[in-house]
Amino acid sequence: MMAKWIVESKDGKHVGLPAKILRAEHIKSISSPMSWKILQAITEKPMYPKEIARKLRIHEQKVYYHVRNLAKAGIIRVSKQENMHGVIAKFYDIDQPAFAVALREMQELQKIPSPRNEFLYPHVKDGKLETLIVVGSLESHGPEKVKARDAPFAINLGLFLGSFLGYMPSLSVRIDTELQREEMKNNMIIVGGPAVNKIAGLINSKLPINFKTSQKQGNFYSTVFSSLSKKSYDGEEIGIIVKAKNPFDESKSVMLLAGRRSQGTKAAIIALMKNFDEVCAGNRHNPKVFAKVVEGIDSDSDGIIDSVEIKE
Structure with missing residues (x-):
């Protein structure tokens, strides 16, 4: 509300x-x-x-x-x-x-829709940050024993979210390996895929767009699969942006910004920052679902991803 x-x-x-x-x-x-x-x-x-x-x-x-x-x-x-x-x-x-x-009943006014507010709610509510930002540990962890390299992207995410805040937020960043079970019942913005962020791994199967493992590749997360388009994506620059109910407490929300590799996570963050209105429009196959597949692009051939293409 x-x-x-x-x-x-x-x-x-x-x-x-x-x-x-x-x-x-x-x-x-x-x-x-x-x-x-x-x-x-x-x-x-x-x-x-x-x-x-x-x-x-x-x-x-x-x-x-x-x-x-x-x-x-x-x-x-x-x-x-x-x-x-x-x-x-x-x-x-x-x-x-x-x-x-109020001494009288509220009167109906013309509703002005705001897709941006709807997408960010309840993570940003009335100018306040109401979420935990969960990043992967820099130490080797998880079944694949990998180190997260996504933490720098969380800085860009924080700056982006800050542009919607009217209040100074309290410290809201958590490391995936340190997050307690009860804390998982909060609103969460999760940065990084299931290989590097164990919280992403816990919610992965519940999402309309998620990561799939392959036995041929040692059960590593090798593809992104969309249940909306029935398509699979396997590029290393593929990232996803998904907002859904929190499976640990359905009155809360989770948002996953992740890729198969760190380049894909970077692409997801860039899409949020540079293509925000398109992200807020929902999936092309079902606009009511906030789930996007993006691909990072090196537009000036300097070896660094600097823009994205929205795949769906």
Whole structure:
């Protein structure tokens, strides 16, 4: 669900914040000074209750009381979960940075579609990064004992995503070998194919476009197969961009940017940056499915991939 906005005209410009519409019975949840202190604390960055208690120097049980009430009212929500010393910690964030009370029912307005917002949602929501970026380990790992070489591409991805953010994001990058099972239930943007990123390997078979192994090539991932076009692609510059439900928690989303080799992953990142509107248009065979096959191209013959061709 997209947020409602409070908009103000200021110095000839429009400024605004996404807003949460509160019902009358929820107003009391934010009326206490302690609730406001908690909201101000997690506005800076998502926190778990024990961390909030340390910051505000109050008893942890008091924090839990107010957090429960705020969460019940929908004013705050769990943004992610992490394993903290063997215990799963729930990090809370504000649902929206502003609140309002509506005294009448909302009136229907003309809908302005935004394919870009639809594609990025819920990884980017109302100008905030709501996802984990998962990159492959630089150490040899996985059945093929390979080292990921895709980490530099994640920098370009981060810069690209940053152009859609209105807030400073918290640290959201994870190494595939260090990601805990509970953390896999978050929204995730996964960089690199299943040979170099074990999280990509775990979700690979669930995707409409995925990587296939070949016994002739020692069970290595040798082709990309599209269930939409029934085509296979085996070029080393082939990459895929797929957005789908998270198989670990279907209320969340995963996005895979990957290739058979690092050149293919680079092609996927370039496609996202240079051909974003075409990526947002969905697959040619089924526009409702966000799944693309791309091929990297060295357009100026300098040995470096610098553009892409969308295959489907």
